[in-house]
Amino acid sequence: MLILLGILLIGSTAFAAEFAIxxxxxxxxxxxxxxxxxxxxxxxxxxxxxxxKVALFVCGKRVDSKKGKALLAKWDDDGHLIGNHTYxxxxxxxxxxxxxxYSADVLRGESLIAGLKNFSKLFRFxxxxxxxxxxxxxxxxxxxxxxxxTHGYVTIDASDWYISSRMxxxxxxNPKLDLxxxxxxxxxxxxxxxxxxxxxxxxxxxxxxxxxxxxxxNLLNALFLExxxxxxxSKGWTLIDARKAFKDPLxxxxxxxxxxxxxxxxxLAKEKKLADLRYPAEDGLYEKEAMxxxxx
Numbered sequence: 001m002l003i004l005l006g007i008l009l010i011g012s013t014a015f016a017a018e019f020a021i022x023x024x025x026x027x028x029x030x031x032x033x034x035x036x037x038x039x040x041x042x043x044x045x046x047x048x049x050x051x052x053k054v055a056l057f058v059c060g061k062r063v064d065s066k067k068g069k070a071l072l073a074k075w076d077d078d079g080h081l082i083g084n085h086t087y088x089x090x091x092x093x094x095x096x097x098x099x100x101x102y103s104a105d106v107l108r109g110e111s112l113i114a115g116l117k118n119f120s121k122l123f124r125f126x127x128x129x130x131x132x133x134x135x136x137x138x139x140x141x142x143x144x145x146x147x148x149x150t151h152g153y154v155t156i157d158a159s160d161w162y163i164s165s166r167m168x169x170x171x172x173x174n175p176k177l178d179l180x181x182x183x184x185x186x187x188x189x190x191x192x193x194x195x196x197x198x199x200x201x202x203x204x205x206x207x208x209x210x211x212x213x214x215x216x217x218n219l220l221n222a223l224f225l226e227x228x229x230x231x232x233x234s235k236g237w238t239l240i241d242a243r244k245a246f247k248d249p250l251x252x253x254x255x256x257x258x259x260x261x262x263x264x265x266x267x268l269a270k271e272k273k274l275a276d277l278r279y280p281a282e283d284g285l286y287e288k289e290a291m292x293x294x295x296x
Contacts, residue, residue, distance in 0.1 A: 017211065158214060161218060181296055255268050
């Protein structure tokens with residue numbers, strides 16, 4: 001019995017899901033409860049306390065100032081990966097956005113962060129939208145390859161930005177708002193999305209990849225990032241450094257889908273014509289009804 005138990009424990013550890021934190025859109029915008037500097041410090045301190053290195057995907061226009069560059073320098077000094085998220089955060093799937101203007105915006109974003117010690121040639125599309133036509137998709141892929149970029153794909157997409165925006169909206173009305181329900185909703189939302197994408201990956205990859213979780217540089221994560229990690233850990237998920245996650249061969253694949261984008265897991269499932277894939281894969285509209293019912 002003891003031997004059998006040992007085998008089961010070893011097996012469960014060996015196949016535990018691994019995930020890294022990736023954070024989009026660092027900024028110094030005002031929000032309730034914490035100043036921009038305090039909010040940023042809280043996020044960095046929680047990452048430090050968890051002894052993990054994240055990948056920070058920078059949208060240039062949000063940090064193209066003295067304060068913004070100082071913020072980036074602190075993340076760089078802490079040893080986190082710094083990736084390119086364009087300068088203007090345009091949606092490449094929009095028919096109004098051309099390859100020419102978007103490609104220039106990619107390079108403009110790079111120029112802002114290229115001098116950082118931990119700048120990495122990882123590129124993440126804003127909104128996870130990577131081309132509404134085959135021509136636009138393929139031209140941008142060629143540009144990224146020419147400039148030695150690797151895709152900064154997301155495997156676990158979610159709507160933390162929506163939860164945070166609703167919480168902030170209520171805090172502006174009531175500074176003494178009870179935040180516990182928002183934390184609970186957030187933790188279970190991420191676990192639900194992580195479980196979904198991991199299950200989808202196992203269907204067509206036959207394995208659980210080294211996941212990348214998409215979250216944002218917002219008040220929600222300043223307050224609850226460590227709670228989120230501890231909650232995920234209690235459910236069998238293992239936190240890893242972003243550098244380790246992006247070494248998974250999954251991040252070298254380029255799915256053949258139009259419109260192009262979403263989670264890399266979603267896109268590969270779409271390519272293989274797996275059923276029941278909603279579009280867009282994630283959005284605030286999917287959370288609205290549940291949050292409305294809870295009064296959040």
